[in-house]
Amino acid sequence: MTSHSWSRSAESRLSAALAAATPLTWVLTGDSITQGVFHTHGARSWAEHLHERVRCELGRPRDVLINTGIAGWTAPQVLRDYDHLVARFAPDVVSIALGMNDSLDGDSGLASFADALGELTRRSLELDAVVILQTPNAIARGAWNTPAGVAAYAGVIRDIAAELGAILVDHHAEWVARYGDQDPGPWLDEAVHPNAAGHRAMAATACRTLGLD
Secondary structure (H helix, E strand, O other): OOOOOOOOOHHHHHHHHHHOOOOOEEEEEEOHHHHOOOOOOOOOOHHHHHHHHHHHHOOOOOOEEEEOOOOOOOHHHHHHOHHHHOHHHOOOEEEEEOOOOHHHHHHHHHHHHHHHHHHHHHHHHHOOOEEEEEOOOOOOOOOOOOHHHHHHHHHHHHHHHHHHOOEEEOHHHHHHHHHOOOOOHHHEOOOOOEOHHHHHHHHHHHHHHOOOO
């Protein structure tokens, strides 16, 4: 997308790119929720729903969606492996969905998470890609991290998206709006990971935010 100017918003750049015939390369990087491991029990993950929406339903079969999510990974780990996971594909669109595993570090890890996620965003912008930052889903009580901790990391993601001009897909806000103070059990396979319904909800939020609905 080298013909586009960064004076234009990320949303308008993505909209213009989707209106054109030129095929796009999308890289979706993140943790197990992006990778889509186990917890869907064979159903599609949000990334697979996005793949279906773009390449089939929107009639863009020459677009390529590459999923480089790795279960258990954090923002610093993705940053260290950025060239392999993202840059080598020369992406037009980069989705970064992290924070769930990072939140295990609690309040003391917020600054390092912000530094790593900010650098991931800046490096993706330097590729002239449209950057999408996604907050993690809300979680239930009794998990290995805490609902308040995940919420704090989601706040960091919102701040970086606003500061650097990335598109924000705010799953956490959507889940809290749906379930409030209650555990979002119907959308979870266990206390942390979305089940098939949770992934469908995440895909719907992503598609709506990205103008793909």
